[in-house]
Amino acid sequence: MRLRLGIIGGGQLGRYLCAAARELGIVTVVMTDEAEPPAAATADRVIHGGLGDLAAARTLVEAVDVVTFEIEAVGADVLDLLADADARGRVAVRPGAGILATLRNKATQKRWLVDAGLPTAPFRAFNDASVRLTAADLDGFAMPVVQKSQVGGYDGRGVHIVHGLADLDEQLPGPCLLEAFVPHVGEFAILVARGVDGDIRCYDPVALRFEPRRHVLDEVRVPAGLSEAEVATCRALAVRCMERLGGVGVFALELFLTPHGEIVINEISPRVHNAGHLTLEACATSQFEQHVRAVAGLPLGPVALQAPAVMRNLLWRGPPAPAVPVPVRLAGSTAHIYWYDKSEGRPWRKMGHLTACGPTVEVAGREAEAGCAAVLAFTDGACG
Ligand SMILES: Nc1ncnc2c1ncn2[C@@H]1O[C@H](COP(=O)(O)OP(=O)(O)OP(=O)(O)O)[C@@H](O)[C@H]1O
Ligand SMILES: [Mg+2]
Structure with missing residues (x-):
């Protein structure tokens, strides 16, 4: 029987993953809540459900042999469900649900990088959903400093460069981190x-x-x-x-x-x-x-x-x-x-x-x- 690959997310990355899978004789099932997902053109099947939709994730797990991702902002409950299905031998989740759980959140990802001794900009995490950064939070950072949403940012939409106190008026909502600006060439x-x-x-x-x-x-x-x-x-x-x-x-x-x-x-x-x-x-x-x-x-x-x-x-x-x-x-x-x-x-x-x-x-x-x-x-x- 042909291998069945489930892909969470249905954007352009999914579109070309499905096209590549087809060439390899692999059947694809995409899970997305987009009405007209870019991946629909190349996927064999689309299951409609968002990145936190447990019912859709269950349907996906039943339909495929391997689950992978084209986006990392997957809901924590869905990752738990996938981890469980993987542990039971129902599907292989690749990369693993634990890796996604660490990397999907910029704060836990940065902590991982620091713990691994890998070079990355110093940061401080603010985990409270109702956080509003104040002047005191900028202590210890030289200007500019970068505010980033912990989850869900993409294409620069979760990034706010703070040059001075006035830029705190327009800060990003929700759990975030502050990160030293890295001067770069x-x-x-x-x-x-x-x-x-x-x-x-x-x-x-x-x-x-x-x-x-x-x-x-x-x-x-x-x-x-x-x-x-x-x-x-x-x-x-x-x-x-x-x-x-x-x-x-x-x-x-x-x-x-x-x-x-x-x-x-x-x-x-x-x-x-x-x-x-x-x-x-x-x-x-x-x-x-x-x-x-x-x-x-x-x-x-x-x-x-x-x-x-x-x-x-x-x-x-x-x-x-x-x-x-x-x-x-x-x-x-x-x-x-x-x-x-x-x-x-x-x-x-x-x-x-x-x-x-x-x-x-x-x-x-x-x-x-x-x-x-x-x-x-x-x-x-x-x-x-
Ligand atoms: N600490 C930093 N110092 C200097 N520039 C930064 C820093 N963090 C982010 N930037 C600038 O903002 C861009 C987007 O940041 P980041 O990659 O964290 O966000 P993103 O929303 O995940 O973006 P994408 O989806 O494009 O990868 C970076 O490519 C860089 O140009
Ligand atoms: Mg980036």
Whole structure:
């Protein structure tokens, strides 16, 4: 019988996980509460239920052999249910529910990093749901300091940079943490996969560029322009994380490079990541295939870089409005366009991405830029 893979979350990451699974002959069941989830196009079945929906999670567990995640903000009760089903041998949860429980919350994740002796910015957690930070809470932090929501933040939406007391007027609600701002000359990410057999493989690190006001990821490039020593440090950190976590699947480490040449971990995602989209074109095995291979218990595929590549997120620029699908190629660019079929555009929403390869990363960057211009023209300036 074909292996049945359950995926919690139905966004674009799920969409390409399902596509990769299909190529491997694996049946997919996605659990999501979105009415029109991007993953619906490629999944074999969709179970409707939110990330904390116990009844939907029970249905999922009955329907599949392996459960994995494309989002980490899963409800604690659902994680308990999955842990129990795993312990009973009903399903294999990969990566484990315990790993998700630790990493899904930025406070427990940071505590884990500190306990593991891994380099990360100093922080203080505020666990009270009704917390309002005051001047006293900033004691011991130099300005600026970063306030982050403990759970549920994404694409910079759970991040608030505090430059001074006045910025506390507009703080994020709910449990949060304060984190020292890490002065950096660049942001990077490294994807790492670990198989059921313990085999660990690191992709080449990638360079990240963020939209400066929104902290939303805008561009990813590989090679990242790091020195050999810096690349070696990124790999060593990724391997240490995976060995200590014992996770199975693809994980992503987001990293800062400081002006002194140190690499500091921003966060770890126990899943495929926006920073790895360009592996679809640029690497021997895409992050999506790799994750499916890992959680399905297959041997990992090769991760070698095949060509320099640049990925650009296609972000909605205009006011909320219905979105028209953008085709996979547009005149004037060699970029491969991935459109997620989200029916509504909202400010800064990721509507798709595109990737261009080239003989050099500079050429790939120009092709990606031309691709964005073509998408902007196609959408009358709404997206690009
Ligand atoms: N301590 C810090 N020092 C400097 N910049 C930071 C710090 N923390 C976050 N940032 C900036 O904000 C961005 C988003 O932060 P973070 O990755 O924690 O949030 P997120 O909402 O999980 O984002 P995403 O979903 O894009 O990964 C970072 O990539 C970085 O540009
Ligand atoms: Mg991040």
